[in-house]
Amino acid sequence: MQHPPLNVFSRRRSLVQKKISRWGVDGILLADICNIRYLSGFTGSEGLLLASPEGVRLLVDGRYTAQARREVCGIPVFEFADRLEGVEQAAAKMRLQKIGFEPLHMNVSDHDRLIRRLKNVNLIPLGEELRMLRARKDAAEIVLMKKAAAIAARAASGLAEALRPGWTEREAALYLEMQARQGGAEQMAFETIVASGENGAFPHAQPSCRKIRHGDFVVVDFGVRYQGYCSDETCTFAIGELTRNQKNAYRAVKRAHDEAIAAIGAGAAAAEIDALARRTLGKKYSRYFVHGTGHGVGLEVHEAPRLAPTSKDVLQSGMAVTVEPGLYYPGLWGIRIEDTVVVKKNGCEMITSMSKDLITIE
Amino acid sequence: MQHPPLNVFSRRRSLVQKKISRWGVDGILLADICNIRYLSGFTGSEGLLLASPEGVRLLVDGRYTAQARREVCGIPVFEFADRLEGVEQAAAKMRLQKIGFEPLHMNVSDHDRLIRRLKNVNLIPLGEELRMLRARKDAAEIVLMKKAAAIAARAASGLAEALRPGWTEREAALYLEMQARQGGAEQMAFETIVASGENGAFPHAQPSCRKIRHGDFVVVDFGVRYQGYCSDETCTFAIGELTRNQKNAYRAVKRAHDEAIAAIGAGAAAAEIDALARRTLGKKYSRYFVHGTGHGVGLEVHEAPRLAPTSKDVLQSGMAVTVEPGLYYPGLWGIRIEDTVVVKKNGCEMITSMSKDLITIE
Numbered sequence: 202m203q204h205p206p207l208n209v210f211s212r213r214r215s216l217v218q219k220k221i222s223r224w225g226v227d228g229i230l231l232a233d234i235c236n237i238r239y240l241s242g243f244t245g246s247e248g249l250l251l252a253s254p255e256g257v258r259l260l261v262d263g264r265y266t267a268q269a270r271r272e273v274c275g276i277p278v279f280e281f282a283d284r285l286e287g288v289e290q291a292a293a294k295m296r297l298q299k300i301g302f303e304p305l306h307m308n309v310s311d312h313d314r315l316i317r318r319l320k321n322v323n324l325i326p327l328g329e330e331l332r333m334l335r336a337r338k339d340a341a342e343i344v345l346m347k348k349a350a351a352i353a354a355r356a357a358s359g360l361a362e363a364l365r366p367g368w369t370e371r372e373a374a375l376y377l378e379m380q381a382r383q384g385g386a387e388q389m390a391f392e393t394i395v396a397s398g399e400n401g402a403f404p405h406a407q408p409s410c411r412k413i414r415h416g417d418f419v420v421v422d423f424g425v426r427y428q429g430y431c432s433d434e435t436c437t438f439a440i441g442e443l444t445r446n447q448k449n450a451y452r453a454v455k456r457a458h459d460e461a462i463a464a465i466g467a468g469a470a471a472a473e474i475d476a477l478a479r480r481t482l483g484k485k486y487s488r489y490f491v492h493g494t495g496h497g498v499g500l501e502v503h504e505a506p507r508l509a510p511t512s513k514d515v516l517q518s519g520m521a522v523t524v525e526p527g528l529y530y531p532g533l534w535g536i537r538i539e540d541t542v543v544v545k546k547n548g549c550e551m552i553t554s555m556s557k558d559l560i561t562i563e
Numbered sequence: 564m565q566h567p568p569l570n571v572f573s574r575r576r577s578l579v580q581k582k583i584s585r586w587g588v589d590g591i592l593l594a595d596i597c598n599i600r601y602l603s604g605f606t607g608s609e610g611l612l613l614a615s616p617e618g619v620r621l622l623v624d625g626r627y628t629a630q631a632r633r634e635v636c637g638i639p640v641f642e643f644a645d646r647l648e649g650v651e652q653a654a655a656k657m658r659l660q661k662i663g664f665e666p667l668h669m670n671v672s673d674h675d676r677l678i679r680r681l682k683n684v685n686l687i688p689l690g691e692e693l694r695m696l697r698a699r700k701d702a703a704e705i706v707l708m709k710k711a712a713a714i715a716a717r718a719a720s721g722l723a724e725a726l727r728p729g730w731t732e733r734e735a736a737l738y739l740e741m742q743a744r745q746g747g748a749e750q751m752a753f754e755t756i757v758a759s760g761e762n763g764a765f766p767h768a769q770p771s772c773r774k775i776r777h778g779d780f781v782v783v784d785f786g787v788r789y790q791g792y793c794s795d796e797t798c799t800f801a802i803g804e805l806t807r808n809q810k811n812a813y814r815a816v817k818r819a820h821d822e823a824i825a826a827i828g829a830g831a832a833a834a835e836i837d838a839l840a841r842r843t844l845g846k847k848y849s850r851y852f853v854h855g856t857g858h859g860v861g862l863e864v865h866e867a868p869r870l871a872p873t874s875k876d877v878l879q880s881g882m883a884v885t886v887e888p889g890l891y892y893p894g895l896w897g898i899r900i901e902d903t904v905v906v907k908k909n910g911c912e913m914i915t916s917m918s919k920d921l922i923t924i925e
Binding site: 244246262263264265266267283302304305307308309312313326328375378379383387388392402405407492531 | 629630669670674675688745749750769854891893
């Protein structure tokens with residue numbers, strides 16, 4: 202299996218280590234398992250990483266000791282019996298007195314217990330400082346994300362060829378997932394959504410036993426994971442002949458999707474991309490668009506930045522973000538069209554590859 | 564689709580509402596999506612639930628409004644644009660001044676922001692009070708857990724029949740998952756582990772491209788989700804002839820598994836079940852058993868109680884717990900044998916159903 206070259210991790214760590222003193226702390230404690238993977242290559246489901254300008258340590262429990270030592274290069278791995286005791290010992294060895302942490306990834310219980318344990322240590326929340334840690338993807342990451350998207354696209358093309366009226370949503374989801382897994386996906390990146398007819402009006406519908414039939418829109422939101430990296434994409438298929446209203450609505454969503462993507466580039470305000478999608482939908486449609494326009498994708502399927510009305514994020518080159526306008530008519534149907542792109546200095550590059558022209562299945 | 568009868572949710576809510584004043588608060592704010600599902604039937608991925616002795620409210624964002632109103636009966640659903648603003652408004656309407664919350668399911672960032680928003684309100688952590696909320700399963704839950712386990716067992720039997728030396732771990736995992744999904748599983752409950760030969764020494768190995776071969780143990784840890792409820796079970800298959808050491812080790816793990824299950828019953832100390840498994844393994848083996856003996860299972864694959872050396876939990880009737888001793892020899896192989904049982908007044912009842920006698924695949 203290909204893995205990101207090992208020096209990728211040490212380069213990422215150096216970049217972070219250089220910022221630590223600028224953040225007003227002498228070390229950071231990471232609990233977000235994706236941040237830990239990003240900086241170390243450790244692929245387990247739990248662990249802690251302590252970093253100071255002088256050094257980095259990975260702390261894991263007994264289930265993961267052997268695995269971590271195999272996967273991680275250049276930093277020592279310590280096994281703990283009790284997680285917070287492990288932090289206490291490592292912080293003492295590293296002589297840390299002001300430790301920054303991820304306030305979104307530390308729960309109130311752990312925080313209270315750590316404060317009691319780490320007597321002469323201050324815990325400083327580094328929300329904004331760490332939020333964008335993984336937002337700008339490096340070349341090694343883009344390679345993996347494109348690979349994930351390519352596997353996903355082949356699976357979705359397979360579904361588009363095989364799908365017939367009479368299939369249930371669950372059968373369609375399972376077919377797509379089997380194609381993706383046989384095509385090399387590690388796992389699906391999230392639970393595949395196949396939402397037909399009136400179920401399409403639920404943006405996060407779970408595949409049901411409803412049979413797909415003529416006149417339906419079928420919203421298929423799917424992503425695969427490849428070496429940890431996610432793809433995220435949504436196609437809305439037409440089953441047989443649509444009404445004029447349905448066709449017009451699809452065109453409106455497609456236009457919003459295209460315009461938003463055309464406006465993406467380094468320096469663009471995320472909220473402005475969202476606003477543009479809404480403006481393009483226009484008065485007639487925009488009140489049926491009940492979620493944000495997009496989000497970052499990477500080791501997590503939802504990560505920074507956010508493309509939504511209240512977002513203060515500014516797009517930077519290397520960020521990988523979705524653009525996914527949709528319309529949801531309760532009791533009738535739904536449409537969503539979604540691609541993932543990488544922000545470039547001027548414009549962006551598509552990562553996902555299924556055509557978003559209306560695909561009709563007879 | 565069969566669903567738990569609706570009065571199940573209102574009964575669960577009443578039980579909780581009666582305890583609220585005993586907990587020294589006048590309302591509770593739940594963010595754990597499994598607790599929310601348990602009390603309301605809402606199956607979305609995000610939401611908040613506020614409960615007082617007088618009433619209960621479910622708060623969701625625009626993606627989930629229609630779905631929540633369809634799924635939830637007997638409590639009002641409110642849509643929020645901003646989550647914490649939603650809490651602020653609901654708490655004011657419900658006149659709450661002391662709100663209990665789940666300290667393991669509220670992050671430091673939300674907690675800080677809530678404190679600033681809810682001026683004349685105290686936030687009280689209810690860790691112990693809420694930790695066991697879902698631990699004792701009711702009859703409706705046991706039905707769903709048995710259904711999940713039955714689907715999983717059929718899939719695993721299918722794998723045991725089909726598996727041949729030369730398959731990769733990934734092929735085996737995919738085969739099992741396809742069988743499970745075609746057999747009615749909503750999703751897998753967690754990423755299936757298929758760990759053969761030396762990979763078996765990693766308790767949480769991910770399926771790799773290693774080919775399964777003669778002389779291997781193959782650890783297969785699998786679970787399916789059915790209407791939200793998880794199964795959790797591990798078989799270790801033998802491929803062809805094993806060494807005497809391997810056979811003795813399997814027998815030792817099986818004995819530890821059997822003895823621990825035989826000791827389970829209402830009133831037993833969880834730490835004592837764990838200690839018994841270790842004692843039964845004996846000096847020769849127990850230092851290769853690097854994780855706890857078990858954990859609760861339900862809407863989450865890992866939930867309360869914990870069967871581990873440091874656990875203070877006492878088993879109560881209705882709790883569904885795993886028993887999963889294992890041995891991990893770095894560089895050589897691993898064994899794990901796991902079943903899920905429901906605690907009864909005297910003894911316990913098996914939920915999972917694959918035989919744990921050694922299955923040999925030629």
